[in-house]
């Protein structure tokens with residue numbers, strides 16, 4: 034058993050009986066009430082699942098195993114000479130609730146490197162798709178095509194006992210995470226660089242290798258990838274993509290099936306696709322105004338026009354957060370540190386001042402502040418990556434770290450099939466009439 038798997042196993046076998054005892058004694062304790070508005074309103078705030086790897090506070094934002102983003106930036110191991118945390122370290126932290134050592138993350142980089150090769154049949158499947166198929170569609174299809182290699186599915190077919198589900202899930206999680214940068218880079222180079230692919234460099238870390246395979250040699254872009262793939266990695270379990278993975282995997286469909294499902298969810302404009310929508314919106318604005326240096330007044334007018342035409346301002350608002358997203362702030366800090374002057378970054382910063390009062394004035398928006406997607410595009414454009422339909426794939430590579438680490442826990446804890454209750458509108462009307 035490898036060192037991470039062993040550590041995970043030791044933690045997981047301890048927690049399972051603790052939860053059993055907790056439920057035996059307190060299983061009937063109420064943790065909240067559900068209102069009719071929540072039933073009709075997308076179950077906002079209803080506690081319906083456990084999620085071990087991270088927790089989200091409406092005001093403070095995300096914490097990964099108790100650590101916020103500035104703490105991760107400080108405490109997680111870094112590449113020699115680098116300032117940004119290595120995503121390997123965050124995966125380790127989320128999986129086993131311990132900050133890893135430098136040696137641990139180096140081991141993990143090597144382990145993922147060993148597991149990373151993209152199957153030829155996946156390349157063939159991608160090549161069969163129309164070249165202008167959206168990158169997220171190519172990504173989900175690519176992930177699903179690798180299900181052929183699922184350790185969980187093979188062992189399940191051979192009669193694997195329940196007690197081993199966590200083991201096979203761990204293997205699938207490690208293999209899939211290892212392969213995702215190759216898959217994403219394959220799609221990027223296929224669509225935007227005439228199919229000229231770049232071989233991985235076995236000496237690099239997971240994010241560094243990804244930057245290289247995408248075709249970016251700038252060391253600051255590599256630093257950006259390390260930070261980007263860290264801060265997008267998890268956002269508790271209730272968000273649409275994580276919840277999709279949780280639901281699908283609860284049927285014992287393996288991680289390739291559950292994670293491709295999650296990516297279909299991430300591809301919606303109210304969720305991860307917002308990162309492409311933000312820069313698309315900014316490009317449309319600068320084209321219409323004929324300048325990449327618009328004034329705050331010009332931006333405010335364009336924001337108002339967007340809202341008046343019945344559309345949302347992408348990158349603003351959140352279903353849980355009620356303050357500026359710390360993932361936005363982390364990217365702002367990065368831009369302040371690494372980027373001297375960029376018109377598009379400046380637009381993002383001006384929007385931060387202009388958009389919230391306009392959204393507040395609508396009187397219905399619960400959170401007028403920027404979310405993670407408001408900033409990422411402008412930084413990517415600065416480094417030359419302006420192919421915005423690809424942006425959500427970057428998000429998807431990162432999100433695997435949290436979602437798949439948590440899936441290991443779900444299978445180790447033996448969580449059951451997820452099956453909440455739905456009601457009809459007729460039932461709701463009768464219920465109110467009779468209560």
Ligand code: CMX
Pocket residue numbers: 272302303304305306307340344345346347348349350351352353392397398399400404405406
């Ligand atoms: N611009 C304009 N109107 C907005 C808005 C925005 N950015 N955010 C919310 N609203 C509107 C909603 O559309 C809703 O209007 P209606 O009542 O007319 O339908 C009203 O304000 C209330 O919505 P809410 O309770 O504040 O927000 P929700 O929890 O329903 O939705 C979210 C959250 C993210 C879907 C929404 O804020 C939004 O559409 N934002 C823009 C898209 C975006 O950036 N998504 C990315 C989120 C982060 C991620 O998952 O990656």
